[in-house]
Amino acid sequence: MGAFVPPAAAATAAPVPGRAPAPVPVPAGAEPDTGAGASSVPRLDWAPCLHTPRYHCATARVPLDHRRPRGRTIELALIKRPAVEPHRRVGSLFYHPGLRADGTAALRESYEDFPLAVRKRFDLVSWDMRGTGQSTPVRxxxxxxxxxxxxxxxxxxxxxxxxxxxxxxxxxxxxxxxxxxxAPALLRHMSAADTARDLDLLRAAVGDRGLNYLGTSYGTFVGATYANLFPHRVRAMTLDSNVNPREWVRRGSWLPTxxxxxxxxxxxxxxxxxxxxxxxxxxxxxxxxxxxxxxxxxxxxxxxxxxxxxxxxxxxxxxxxxxxxxxxxxxxxxxxxxxxxxxxxxxxxxxxxxGSGLRARTLPAPAHAPTHTDDDYPGYEWQYAMMCGExxxxxxxxxxxxxxxxxxxxxxxxxxxxxxxxxxxxxxxxxAANPYTGPWDRQTAAPVLTVGITNDPTTPYEGSLAMTRQLADARLLTVKGDGHISLQNPSDCVKHHESRYFIKGVLPPRGTVCRQDHRPFGPLG
Structure with a gap:
């Protein structure tokens, strides 16, 4: 995996919209975010990434504070793996890997884990979350x-x-x-709501009218936040190994997050x-x-x-x-x-x-040490910058x-x-200056697919049940098995249902249960 290098100049990717969702009513209580209309859509000059030319890299400029779209800006480092069959391309699929935050490395590590049908039909896109990695970082x-x-x-x-x-x-x-x-100013603007607003600008920048999104672990909270800030822009959203959004932001408890x-x-x-x-x-x-x-x-x-x-x-x-x-x-x-x-x-x-000798596995820091930065800065502070403020x-x-x-x-x-x-x-x-704390039940333009593993050792299956209940329109796909995040603990059954959902908008039948392809210490399941 090569280092991320902001490209010099290349043609901007041509807009290829996904299925355009129709506007839907928003429940009373709070209006949805105005999104990309309030800020300038960033220009993405894609060019082959250094040492990994099958991937394209770009840099986006977005507001530090989305409430002040003409104020100070920061950079987001992006990576893209173009669709294998560009003539059949549906759109771009954005991937959020959770609190590890370094999406430009995570996409390269996880690319083969995505269903082949999805890789054929979508550009897969990820980015280093604001304040981390090769984006404008908190250091x-x-x-x-x-x-x-x-x-x-x-x-x-x-x-x-x-x-x-x-x-x-x-x-x-x-x-x-x-x-x-x-970095006091940047630290005030690293909540899931800030990231969701970045994501909406990136969606517009790649030319998609509706968002296609796969979020894992903490990325499910970012996805739920986006779905409630921009409910009319959800085309297809899969949330894999879910946190409970209400509990994430609940005040008054003597227990930590x-x-x-x-x-x-x-x-x-x-x-x-x-x-x-x-x-x-x-x-x-x-x-x-x-x-x-x-x-x-x-x-x-x-x-x-x-x-x-x-x-x-x-x-x-x-x-x-x-x-x-x-x-x-x-x-x-x-x-x-x-x-x-x-x-x-x-x-x-x-x-x-x-690990890599940076002690990132035993320090309470990113679950995986970033592997793509120019100087191997370990980023011990990054997950706390995202989590502790909100x-x-x-x-x-x-x-x-x-x-x-x-x-x-x-x-x-x-x-x-x-x-x-x-x-x-x-x-x-x-x-955090402007975190999103609910409501979580705004009606989205398309239903959300949640995925939960019954014996998940990090985000319990009950978190996926809670996410499914709290969202306005969600369908749970249960995976009978072990490990955290279905994407990294594969199931052909899950890949089949996710592919149909992302490509055609077809949900699995209610109550569907998938098995994983491998059992621990045993043969194929």
Whole structure:
């Protein structure tokens, strides 16, 4: 994958509209956003990306504050993979990968995961969300080296014990102060509503009258926000592995964002299922198997107890729990790799550290370190810049120890992981200037397709049920299986229904249940 390079000059892509939706009435309470009519539609000069000429890159200029369309502007870095069959092209399909934010890298990594029928008929487009990556970025450190020096102080995974909690809280508060000093204006305009308004300008820039969109994880919240700001412009929208939008913005709770969403319970369920299926498998299929589920659970508990008191180099208790929680998201090859790592630790053979060496897997930062930036700036602050300004969280860092105890009581070890992933929001210094907090039930021009995995270890299936209920017109496609995000845990059944929906606007029948193509530690499903 090559670095993103803003192209010099190329012909602007010709407008090829998708199916144009008819205007629909908007429920009383608040008017929909005026969208692209209030701001100038950006010009996109597409040109082949450096080192990856099958992809085209462009830069869009959009308002920093969409309420002041003639004020300061920022840049958005875009990437596009043109339709395989341009003569049959339907339009552009925008992809939002969630809190990882670096869409220009995510599209290249996930392109083959999209249904072939969709790749044939749509230009696939993504972008680095405002404030991140190669878009105009929030950079709270002067250099990559300074960011990495800061990261070296932060305990791996999450803090264990009073001393580490003190260091953790102090370190993330320091990051917040740096961010407020270096990018206060941009930080006020990084909410999902800001991104949704960017998205509407990008939709207009590619010439589509209606939006085609696939959002995963946090990208489902951005999609729901767009659907309620611009309900008349939704042509086709798939929301994969959903958050609960009302809970994301709910005020007055003593629980932080991720616990309001029950991410800790989802991870506990995912871990339980991993150990159960591993225990039912032979060691040839799951290296960590102890012969049956209960023995495998006991083996795992003994391993964590040992690592608490006798860590193996990088592999502390907290780093191991964090790795487990994150590895559960991708079943193939993630679960097999997880079993191999755990068995190596069990045998006192220290496995290699995960990730790229930027510690992005164990710091509560983007789930995947950006791989396309010119200087490998790690962007530890980016997900918090998007999340903390709009989603309410307890503001006293001292409360998080009690919150951790609550979460551990109901979810076990993953409770610590999810509690402390949220704690940086306690001292985050900037609130979003214009977040969208509802309503969520404005009638859209076309129905929305939601996709939920029954054993999702991050966004629980109940989040997809909630999203489906809260939107005015949504149909749920249930996936019986494991892992987080159906796009990365494939099902030919899901691909069939998504293709029919995106191309023809045909929803799956109510109550449709798909199975994944692979079972963990087993043959084809």
């Amino acid at each position: 709270c450190f002067r250099s990559t080296a300074q960011a990495l020096r800061w990261a070296e102080k932060v305990p791996d995974g999450f803090p264990v014990g009073a001393r580490e909690r003190k260091v953790w809280i102090r370190s993330w508060a320091e990051l917040g102060r740096r961010c407020a000093e270096r 991720f616990l309001r969403q029950d991410f800790d319970l989802a991870s506990a369920q995912g871990l339980s299922r991993f150990l159960d299926l591993c225990g039912r498998s032979t060691p040839d299929d799951c290296a960590f198997s102890a012969g049956n589920p209960q023995a495998t659970r006991t083996k795992f508990e003994r391993l964590l107890h040992r690592l608490r008191h006798d860590p193996q180099g990088y592999w502390t208790y907290a780093a191991t729990v964090s790795f487990v929680v994150e590895q559960l998201r991708d079943v193939d090859p993630g679960w097999t790799e997880l079993a191999d790592k755990l068995q190596d630790l069990w045998e006192n053979s220290s496995p290699a550290e995960p 989603s309410p969280n307890p503001r006293d860092p001292r409360r998080y120890r009690a919150i951790e105890s609550f979460s551990r009581a109901r979810a076990g070890d993953p409770g610590s992981y999810w509690t402390w992933r949220n704690e940086p929001c306690a001292t985050w210094p900037v609130r």
